[in-house]
Amino acid sequence: FPTRRSSDLIVGQAGIEKLYEQDLNGTDGKITIEVDKEGRRMSVISSTDPIPGKDVYLTIDSELQSIAYTALENALRDVLLNRLTSGGKYGISTTELFSTMVNANHISSALMLSAQEGTVQKTLVDRCKATVPDFSVDAENAVEILQTFLTDGLTNGNVSAQELLLCMIEQERVPATPEEIKAVKNGSLAPSSFVIRKLESGEMSPADTALDPSTGSVVVSEVDSGQVLALVTYPSYDNNQLVNTFNNSYYNQLLEDTNTPLVNRPLKQKKAPGSTFKMISAIAGLETGTITPSTVIADKGIFKDAGTPYARCWIYSNNGGTHGAVNVSHALEVSCNYFFYELGYRMGNADNGTTEQSIATLNEYMAGFGLNSVTGIELEEYGPTMASPYYKERTIKTYNPDATSSQTRWTDGDTIRAFIGQSINSYTPAQMNRYIATLANGGTLYQYHLVDKVVNPDGTIHEEKDEVIENQMDLKEENLAAVYEGMYLVANGSKGTMRTAFKDLPVTVAAKTGTAQEDLSRSGLLIAGRAVELSRAVDAAHDLAFQRGLERRGVHAVILDGVGRAHDFEMLKPGNRAVHLVLHGLGQAGRETLQVHFLGVLAAGLHKDRVALLLFKADDLVLNGRAVPRADPLNVAAVERRAVQVVENDLMGRGVR
Numbered sequence: 065f066p067t068r069r070s071s072d073l074i075v076g077q078a079g080i081e082k083l084y085e086q087d088l089n090g091t092d093g094k095i096t097i098e099v100d101k102e103g104r105r106m107s108v109i110s111s112t113d114p115i116p117g118k119d120v121y122l123t124i125d126s127e128l129q130s131i132a133y134t135a136l137e138n139a140l141r142d143v144l145l146n147r148l149t150s151g152g153k154y155g156i157s158t159t160e161l162f163s164t165m166v167n168a169n170h171i172s173s174a175l176m177l178s179a180q181e182g183t184v185q186k187t188l189v190d191r192c193k194a195t196v197p198d199f200s201v202d203a204e205n206a207v208e209i210l211q212t213f214l215t216d217g218l219t220n221g222n223v224s225a226q227e228l229l230l231c232m233i234e235q236e237r238v239p240a241t242p243e244e245i246k247a248v249k250n251g252s253l254a255p256s257s258f259v260i261r262k263l264e265s266g267e268m269s270p271a272d273t274a275l276d277p278s279t280g281s282v283v284v285s286e287v288d289s290g291q292v293l294a295l296v297t298y299p300s301y302d303n304n305q306l307v308n309t310f311n312n313s314y315y316n317q318l319l320e321d322t323n324t325p326l327v328n329r330p331l332k333q334k335k336a337p338g339s340t341f342k343m344i345s346a347i348a349g350l351e352t353g354t355i356t357p358s359t360v361i362a363d364k365g366i367f368k369d370a371g372t373p374y375a376r377c378w379i380y381s382n383n384g385g386t387h388g389a390v391n392v393s394h395a396l397e398v399s400c401n402y403f404f405y406e407l408g409y410r411m412g413n414a415d416n417g418t419t420e421q422s423i424a425t426l427n428e429y430m431a432g433f434g435l436n437s438v439t440g441i442e443l444e445e446y447g448p449t450m451a452s453p454y455y456k457e458r459t460i461k462t463y464n465p466d467a468t469s470s471q472t473r474w475t476d477g478d479t480i481r482a483f484i485g486q487s488i489n490s491y492t493p494a495q496m497n498r499y500i501a502t503l504a505n506g507g508t509l510y511q512y513h514l515v516d517k518v519v520n521p522d523g524t525i526h527e528e529k530d531e532v533i534e535n536q537m538d539l540k541e542e543n544l545a546a547v548y549e550g551m552y553l554v555a556n557g558s559k560g561t562m563r564t565a566f567k568d569l570p571v572t573v574a575a576k577t578g579t580a581q582e583d584l585s586r587s588g589l590l591i592a593g594r595a596v597e598l599s600r601a602v603d604a605a606h607d608l609a610f611q612r613g614l615e616r617r618g619v620h621a622v623i624l625d626g627v628g629r630a631h632d633f634e635m636l637k638p639g640n641r642a643v644h645l646v647l648h649g650l651g652q653a654g655r656e657t658l659q660v661h662f663l664g665v666l667a668a669g670l671h672k673d674r675v676a677l678l679l680f681k682a683d684d685l686v687l688n689g690r691a692v693p694r695a696d697p698l699n700v701a702a703v704e705r706r707a708v709q710v711v712e713n714d715l716m717g718r719g720v721r
Contacts, residue, residue, distance in 0.1 A: 080120060080514065083442055087518050087526070090117035116521045123291040123516045123529075132282040132294045140270035140277055140298070141263055147275070148260055156275060158256045162228045163215045168274030168322040171232045173210040177201045184230040188214065188223065195222065225255040239267050271299035271323050281329035283497040289531050290510035292441060295494070297329040331445035334490040339399045340578030341485025343503055343547050346392050348429040349407045350543035355392060357546035363387040363402040369409050370476035377402040378579075396550025397557045399577065401484050408483035413476050420453060422479050427452050432537045433499040433509065435491060440511035440532070449490040451482035459488055485578060506544060507537035551576055 081088065093114030098106040147156045165171045178201075179185035192213040193199050199209055217223025229248055233240045240248070240258075247253035262268035270278040284294035301318055305311040318326050327333060349355045365380035378401055379385050387400040395403035412422025430436060430450055438445050449455055453474035460467045481487045491499075494512065502509045511532035518527040551574035554560045561577045 079443055080122070084120045084515070084518070087118040088120060090521075091115040118521065118526055119519045121516045121519065122514050123286075123293060124295065124514060125293045128284060129294045129296060132284060132296045133298065133300070136280050136282050136296060136298050137270060140280060143277055144270050144273060144275055145260065145263055148256065148263075158225045158254075159218045161256060161259065161273065161275065162225045163218055164274050165232070165272075166211055166214045166228065169317070169320040170237055170272060170274055171214075171228055172235055172237075172317075172320075173207045173214065174320075175235050176210060176231065177206055179234070183234055184227050185234055188227060188231065191222070226251070229255040229258060238262055238272065269299065271325070274322055279323055279329065281333065281493045283330050283493045285497055285501050285512065287501050287504045288508075290440065290512045291516070292494075292512055292514050295330050295441075295514070297325075297327070299323050299325045301325045328443065330493045331439075331441060331443055332492065334446055334449065334492050336489055337485040337491055337496060338578035339401075339485055340496065340500075340576045341489060342396060342399070342404055342483075343551065343576060344429050344433055344435070344499070345404050345407060345426065345483040346396065346547050346550070347503075347539065347543060348426050349411065350392065350546060351429070351539060352411065352425060354411050355407060357393070357542060358391055360389045360391050361395070361403045361406045362389045363400055365402065367402055367405040367409075367480065369413070370405070370480045373477070375401070375405050375477070375480055377405075391546075393546050393550040393553060394557075394559075396547065396576065397553035397561070398559050399554075399561055404483045405480040408480040409476060412479065419476055419479065420474055423452060423474060423482060426479075426482060432507070432535055433502045434534070435489075435495060435499055437534075439492075439494045439498050440513060440534075441494060442514050445494065446492055448492070448495050449488055451478070451487035451489045455488050502537075503544075503547070507539045508533055509535040509537075548574060 091114060093112055095111040096109040098109055100106055144156075147154055148161070162171070166173070176185040176189050179189060189201065189210065192210055196209060196213055199213075200206060203209070214223050214228065218225065218228070226248060230245070232238050233245060233248075239262075244253060244258065248255065248258060259268060259273065263270070263273070278299070280298045282294055282296035282298075283292065285292050302314070305314040350357065355361075363377055363379075363386040365377055365384070365386045367375045367377075377386060378399070379387060380402075387395070387398050387402070390398065390400055390403055392403070394400075408422060408426070411425055412418035412420070427436070427450060435448050436450050438447050456474055456478060457467075457472040460472050464471070478487055482489060498509070498512060511534050513529050515529055517525055517529060520526045552572075554577065555562050555566045555573045555575045557563060562575050566573045566575070
């Protein structure tokens with residue numbers, strides 16, 4: 065960017081500006097003059113002209129960046145409009161809509177506390193005072209109490225969606241004409257219809273609703289180089305509010321926003337890859353000769369060879385069916401889990417004494433595709449978590465430092481789940497993009513970069529980025545062709561999981577979808593390297609729950625690690641109404657970290673009626689100043705409110721990993 069700045073101006077505090085501060089910053093000019101006794105200039109003794117700074121050019125295509133951001137926002141808008149208008153299993157009720165916006169601070173309880181007389185906000189605060197004993201607007205926990213009153217009131221009828229919408233309008237969070245305000249007040253325009261109207265017109269964004277999904281990221285790169293062409297995080301924010309005259313009020317809104325707009329998602333939001341990982345498993349199986357492109361495996365629905373808990377193909381879990389006999393290309397087309405369970409088991413298993421050999425081989429190919437390292441982008445990014453015996457042991461000992469070797473050992477069950485992108489696999493969108501680019505170009509892993517060149521003021525090149533090849537895999541053409549065919553069939557085949565998404569596209573597309581579930585109503589869409597992401601994903605660590613004997617006690621468990629990932633062991637099925645967080649064998653700081661991240665999972669979309677919190681060995685845990693005794697279920701509303709204010713904004717926003 066062609067910026068000229070004097071050395072006494074504000075310096076770059078983050079990103080490219082910080083990294084290239086010395087280049088961007090020019091040299092001040094200087095003049096020495098002679099003045100008379102009145103201070104008037106008499107003559108110039110000497111002078112030095114200022115030297116402008118260098119220009120830093122990025123690989124980012126600004127037009128593509130804008131198009132990608134708009135496309136992502138429109139995709140999220142379409143999903144939300146469908147959920148708001150369709151009803152049924154995936155529909156969003158008016159109560160859920162406005163409760164979410166209250167908990168996300170998009171209808172701000174803090175602003176209500178200082179509202180003027182004659183406003184709807186003041187009316188609701190007064191009603192809270194009359195309803196809640198000892199409530200005071202000056203109390204430290206006034207915001208939390210008011211939020212609880214508002215969300216509970218939506219359920220019990222003490223607060224209406226109409227009132228909350230009028231509060232939102234008063235707070236200028238959404239524009240409304242006098243006619244619309246009148247219609248809302250007289251009931252001729254329903255609150256949900258108002259929101260739908262504003263979403264359709266673009267006057268409200270998906271992020272404004274804070275509903276699920278309302279966040280995402282897009283990464284676009286050159287296939288045959290390390291150039292990043294677009295790096296989109298959604299929602300974004302107005303950085304002009306944070307320079308020169310710093311807008312503290314606006315910054316606090318960003319901190320309180322449960323959409324975490326300050327988090328750079330392409331580089332700092334790790335997710336389980338789910339089935340988008342399967343191409344690596346396929347390449348590993350093909351290159352080692354474990355399978356050939358023509359090898360056929362019959363999907364039996366439930367895979368029992370790796371022991372309990374038995375792994376299931378997704379289609380069997382959905383409707384009791386199977387994919388029948390499929391080869392590797394068709395297994396990718398229909399995303400057959402069973403095929404890849406069997407592949408992982410064939411590569412190594414306990415019966416043959418080769419369990420660790422299987423995962424070691426897979427890890428080699430994962431590293432070949434860059435999933436063992438950061439991408440090299442010049443901005444701060446989180447490192448990947450690669451499913452392996454090392455990471456399993458480290459993860460379990462985070463919960464239980466005294467865990468035995470039998471508890472931390474790698475099993476066949478771990479292997480087969482790693483082969484479908486679950487286990488403890490966790491990567492950023494940028495890391496997934498690099499893996500897909502490496503696959504697309506035939507096996508060349510490039511170091512990614514955002515900086516293209518640095519140019520001197522006279523137009524000469526000061527520095528030009530050279531492409532760096534980090535790894536080169538010699539992959540057989542027939543094996544690549546089998547994987548490419550599978551990805552082509554995903555988008556174009558008669559059974560492809562995305563056959564309808566690209567049917568009218570004027571170019572040929574190969575793709576792969578991936579869903580890593582934390583709730584059966586939530587899913588992720590990943591296109592050719594995580595182009596669109598619509599979910600917060602969840603890892604699976606099945607054995608951990610079994611090792612703790614939870615299943616024998618009848619407890620269905622979600623165990624969270626310090627990053628806030630839920631380790632699911634197939635309990636989120638229809639009919640299971642409770643989800644439990646187990647805090648086991650941790651120090652106080654560890655429990656609080658896990659607890660706070662659990663709150664974030666609630667805020668991210670788990671429904672209140674499906675959540676309970678069960679504590680083991682957590683006698684000294686304190687929430688909102690109240691000691692929580694062992695096995696005392698916490699108030700879910702309080703948990704969700706705490707999440708809104710603390711979880712990702714505070715911890716993930718500050719880089720706590």
